[in-house]
Amino acid sequence: MVLPVIGLLVLLAGGGAVYWRLSHPPAVVAAVAVYGTIDIRQVSLSFNDSDRIAQLLVQEGDRVGRGQLLATLDRTRLKANADKVAADVEAAQKTLTRLLDGSRPEEIAEARAALAAAVATEVNARINFVRYSKLSPSGAETRQNRDNAEQTLKVATANRQAAEQALALAVEGPRWEDIAVARAQLASAQAALVYANQQLKDAELLAPADGFIEDRILEPGDMVTPQAPVFTLDLTEPVYARAYLPERQLGQVRPGMRAVIETDAYPGEEFPAWVGFIATTAEFTPKTVETTEIRTELVYRMHVYACNPDGRLRLGAPVSVKIPLADNPPVAREEKPCG
DSSP states (O other), X not given: OHHHHHHHHHHHHHHHXXXXXXXXXXXXXXXXXXXXXXXXXXXEEOOSSOEEEEEEOOXXXXXXXXXXXXXXXXXXXXXXXXXXXXXXXXXXXXXXXXHHHOOOHHHHHHHHHHHHHHHHHHHHHHHHHXXXXXXXXXXXXXXXXXXXHHHHHHHHHHHHHHHHHHHHHHHHOSOXXXXXXXXXXXXXXXXXXXXXXXXXXXXXXXXXXXXXXXXXXXXXXXXXXXXSOSXXXXXXSSEEEEEEEEGGGGGGOOTTXXXXXXETTSTTOOEEEXXXXXXXXXXXXXXXXXXXXXHTSEEEEEEEEEOOTTOOSOTTXXXXXXXXXXXXXXXXXXXXOOO
C-alpha cells in the first residue's frame, strides 16, 4: 500500500515540475554583463639622438595633440654638420657638371696652340740637325754639335707628340670612368645630407598621438640618449576595459560586437565601446576574488575598447560592460572609428 502511494506522489511531483517549467520558460538573456577596470596605453617618449636638452615645452598633465612639438635638443653641432655636408654636395655637383660639360672651347684652342708651337720647335730642330749633319763630315762643325742637334730634335719630336695627345684628350673630353666616379661621389654626399638633415629633424620631439603628459622625467640641460625617456604619454583613445568573460558565456561573445561601458563616476552615462580582444587561453578568476566557488570558475581575459576623447575614463576606474546579444553581429575593426 505504501509503495503505490509513494509512486503516485513521485508522478505528481514530476508532473508539477513539468507544468511549472512549461508555464515559466527561462528568461532570455538580452546582454552579457562583465566587470573590469579601465586600462590605457602609454608611450615612453625619447629623442632619437644624443645631446643636451634645450627646451621642454609641456608640463605634467598637459593635453597634447598628434605632431605637437614637446621638446628640442641643442642643435649647434647638428646644424654645423648639416651645413658641411650641404657644401660637400655642392662641390660634388660642380665636379660632375664640369666633367659632363667636357672641355671648353678655350681649352681646346689652347691645346691647338701648344701643338702648333711644338710642331714649329720640331721643324727648327730638324733643320739644325740636317745642317750639322752636313757640316760635320767636312770638319766645319764638331761631332758634339751634331749630336746635340740630334738630341734636341728627339726632345722636340716627343714634345710634339705629347701636344697631339693633349689636343686629342681635350677634344674627346673626360673619361666615362671619371664621370662614373663623380656620380658616385655626388650620390654619397647627397645620402649624407639626407642623414644630416634627419638628425637635425630628430632634435625635435613630437607627440606621436593625442594624449596627456603623465610624467616629465628630464629637464632642460640634461644629457639624453635614445634609451632615456623624456616624457610618458597617456594615449586618450582608444582606452579599454580589462574584463573577464566566464567560460559559459564564451560562445555568445565575439570580437567586434558592440558594447557599452558604465562607470560610477558618471551615473546614467554610457560610453560606446566594442569587443576588441578575447584571450585564447582560459584562466582562473583573479585571486582577488576570495569566494571559493567563484575562484574555481574558468574565465577568458578580454579587452573592450571605448572612445575617450575627453579623457573622462581614467586609468584604474572600475566599470561595468554590457554586450547586447540581439542584432549585434561582429563588424570589422576599421568600422569603429572614434568620432
